[in-house]
Amino acid sequence: MKSLRIGLLGLGTVGAGLVQMASGDGPLSTIIEIVGVSARNRNAARPVDISKYEWFDDPCALAANPNIDVLVELIGGANGKAKEAALIALQNKKHVVTANKAMLAEHGVELAQIAAQNGVEIRYEAAVAGGIPIVKALREGLAANKINSIMGVMNGTSNYILTEMQKSGREFASVLADAQRLGLAEADPTLDISGGDAGHKLAILSALAFSGAPDYAAISLEGIEEIEPVDLETAQFLGYAIKLIASAQAHDGKLRQSVRPTLVKLNNPIAQVDGATNAVLVNADPVGTLTFIGSGAGAGPTASAVAADLMDLAHGDARPVFSGPCIGREVFETADKNSLAAKFYVRFRVADKPGVIAKISDTLARHQVSIESFLQKPPPSTQNVAIVLTTQICNEDVLIDALHELSGLDEFVDKPLIMPLHD
């Protein structure tokens, strides 16, 4: 096993976690040597001593330095310095190990091509689901399988907010504000709560499982901003939890990729993961269904994943960047966004109740959408009544047509909220 000389770009919690592992007495310390580091602020207070490493003000100078074999990129962001430094490292025939899901999801194909041209590797176990070795499981452990679907809870911030809303009965905005105060949500939380972050991770897993190339633009994204306490309460009553589910499903030559709030049956292990825990469920032939659960973020889990990538590189392990079960398989078309066939949860807010239920029922019936259950919740703080229904299995576009017809009615206060049900 050869020793690797590391250039470490980024010294936040994960970078510091890696420095700690590299300086400890564990196996990582015997195979890597950190030679240079770069971060935004040289003098920031850090839990680890970086004085013994060469300091680089310029990430690109670190990436190009002839004394390093591997650039570990931990600064994040789809573009900017992260991508610039990664490209320079690859062009200088250095491997890149990264936790940067946005960069891989949006520029993975370009980066993979440059890595191939230069005969080096890009490794990114830390980019998806933190400490869960899901990239390795897909690209190696299930390499001989045909993947049917992937689904998971992959964004800790959203899951924390939904879990807290469920427990406390509080509103989205109030729980988000708390999460920001506690450092569990960013000042600008958009990427987390609107599904973008989970979408980045899904794009990477989908590339491994289905297509060989991340295609973030093909993913339909919907966040958790519209979820109200009444939805969590009603879901629980129906035997479901609401989770922000990232899923990719291959069916009839088409690939459906989405991130959206989904009602997941309580006995599904995915329904049970709370807070920052991630869960990924893979269905494949011939292995069947596998479930992976673990910490999706944080210094320790992420550093563990980066370290595993470094140890693989030290072992001389070499594979195409997005190799996996997909290689040599069919090319998928992108499925129509609203062609999902499922049971659906629909929540209406109406100003005035009498007669509304009849109008809803009639309209859905005319569109051949069968109702499975109808529930009404008293208004908690407003004068508006929440009416919830669940449908039998139907096509989402048919349901949307029916709801569109209903939207002209005076009684409707808001656009209805639609979420699929998943057993």
Next chain:
Amino acid sequence: MKSLRIGLLGLGTVGAGLVQMASGDGPLSTIIEIVGVSARNRNAARPVDISKYEWFDDPCALAANPNIDVLVELIGGANGKAKEAALIALQNKKHVVTANKAMLAEHGVELAQIAAQNGVEIRYEAAVAGGIPIVKALREGLAANKINSIMGVMNGTSNYILTEMQKSGREFASVLADAQRLGLAEADPTLDISGGDAGHKLAILSALAFSGAPDYAAISLEGIEEIEPVDLETAQFLGYAIKLIASAQAHDGKLRQSVRPTLVKLNNPIAQVDGATNAVLVNADPVGTLTFIGSGAGAGPTASAVAADLMDLAHGDARPVFSGPCIGREVFETADKNSLAAKFYVRFRVADKPGVIAKISDTLARHQVSIESFLQKPPPSTQNVAIVLTTQICNEDVLIDALHELSGLDEFVDKPLIMPLHD
């Protein structure tokens, strides 16, 4: 990626599953070529056509054949033909891929030495937890971690029996007989129901996680034969499921390895796995706790694991047989069998109730064992009363001493049943 020529030893369900994958259009078919096969009966009815492969009556002749690069050993058994053929293959510088947990648990060290001397690999993802890529996760995904503990449900037959007893309220012997009729338990079920099979798997995972060498003899084994419907019912009432738990824990330089029925809190994902599903929970630094769930047996899952090993070999991946997080770490002593500190469930069968509870309470109090709960169940079919108690955390040897003192009493019909509780 090089193409591998395979000698396939064993053509049962898993062997047939592998033939199917190798003949299909998946990635396995492009990297391996089955050249020779051997099984007990050449003319057995099989779901796959083996006429195009060279037939070997003698497994050892197949293992020694110069036309093969890898022996895939799927006949099982710690000794006999499986081991003989594996040794011959290794000595002839052929890799061995095997699903044989018994052989590795009992002769892993010897085989690993011979593999190392001959510069070849032994791969065994299929030997533990079927399709779950847990061997890969431990040896590669968590390679930079310090493993604290492993626990899991790793024997499908036992778990099926416990699940059925729980659902139906029926006795062990009756459910076992059904399982045998259904082909879910072997004619001689000892290895499954007495913990030996789970012990074999644990020995392998422990070797990867802690010691570098499987030590089956160091594992304390207890099966599910003594579990009665009253235990499952009482456990459920207390908020637990009874599972046959294989566990290895490192603590204070000592390693405790056991297979034993354990009450697992219902909200633990391990408590939820039914039937032939396996679950493995790993706790490690810095990754935290990871849970892996999937099919523990069957043609598909097992063939998937064998195929992944073959694809790794085709990639030229080479590692010491039991390499993993353990390498370079401390040497563990075996912990005393009964030194476990835990809460315990104790079930007594007594002929006659009055006065017994007082005697039990007094004796436990004198041994400083505090009782958390006391439950009595009416006798379902016998005249004997089941009395169940749970303790506060205590040392098992202290509890055993107390129960030993009680065992002299006339009222006691059977030896008490003791199981630890696990949150």
